[in-house]
Ligand SMILES: Cc1cc2nc3c(=O)[nH]c(=O)nc-3n(C[C@H](O)[C@H](O)[C@H](O)COP(=O)(O)OP(=O)(O)OC[C@H]3O[C@@H](n4cnc5c(N)ncnc54)[C@H](O)[C@@H]3O)c2cc1C
């Protein structure tokens with residue numbers, strides 16, 4: 001392992017000043033970064049431990065918005081009523097991720113900054129991977145490459161990786177924003193624009209975060225419709241596994257059983273949460289009992305899907321996941337709430 005310096009930042013200014021030195025990496029819970037150091041995925045010159053910064057709070061603001069500090073632990077947020085009761089999609093995305101031990105260490109900021117699980121990117125011997133070594137090629141897209149876990153949307157000949165964060169998929173339907181600070185001041189990045197696909201930026205660029213910036217918080221608007229929400233995760237085994245495909249949904253109903261409006265995002269199909277905006281439009285006025293109409297509406301958003309040799313199965317899997325998540329969300333209806341029967 002390459003040698004690096006270690007320092008602990010005790011205030012935001014010193015963390016942000018340290019970030020201006022090239023070769024600096026922030027250390028939060030360490031559940032990803034320590035593996036990267038051992039595997040040579042990251043070779044920083046300087047590690048700056050940010051765990052003493054005052055970024056652990058989870059507060060509700062005057063308009064009902066939930067502000068989650070970047071250093072809040074996944075397990076802390078998953079247990080809060082503002083997640084479990086008011087935004088079940090958020091709690092479920094956290095509780096279905098990793099393991100209890102990891103969730104007790106892992107932070108919200110670190111979760112969004114995790115890297116793809118593409119096996120070539122994570123390989124312990126050097127393999128062609130433009131994300132890890134720019135210009136080296138893409139082993140997944142070469143003849144005989146394994147594309148079973150790869151993207152349907154937003155991929156290029158340079159890279160077809162997906163992003164593994166479950167939380168990011170939930171944040172995409174909650175219209176959340178990622179709050180960041182850097183040398184240029186503070187800015188808000190919509191959660192749907194935080195991760196970058198290879199079609200939007202060179203493969204080695206994972207997120208919209210600049211090298212001198214850090215995440216300070218995530219803000220989730222207060223919206224009653226978030227109570228009718230669901231995160232559905234389909235994976236190869238029932239626990240401690242990344243999603244093959246996931247679906248996050250929020251729902252507003254009219255007359256109890258007809259969709260007034262829906263928000264849907266998929267995980268496991270692109271290098272960012274993939275919002276099904278065309279399907280959301282088509283679903284307005286659709287009865288939840290009408291399976292054919294639900295499926296047809298969701299399928300509209302797959303018109304531009306580009307399956308690879310190994311991942312065609314994801315098209316139907318993702319569509320079914322979206323339909324099931326819509327129905328599951330509707331089952332959360334309370335009598336008299338959200339247009340439902342009293
Ligand atoms: C075995 C295993 C299984 C997992 N399963 C899942 C899963 O099913 N679903 C899922 O969503 N995730 C999963 N994860 C990922 C896990 O959620 C992340 O490892 C964790 O959230 C990272 O947080 P951390 O605080 O430990 O980050 P660290 O490891 O400390 O840092 C990771 C990266 O984030 C950067 N970073 C950290 N905080 C900030 C900040 N505030 N601003 C800017 N950059 C920052 C670091 O510099 C580093 O580059 C799994 C991880 C492991 C190891």
Ligand code: SF4
Nearest residue numbers: 118129130138159160
């Ligand atoms: S898909 Fe992306 S991450 Fe995977 S090998 Fe190709 S370039 Fe690397």
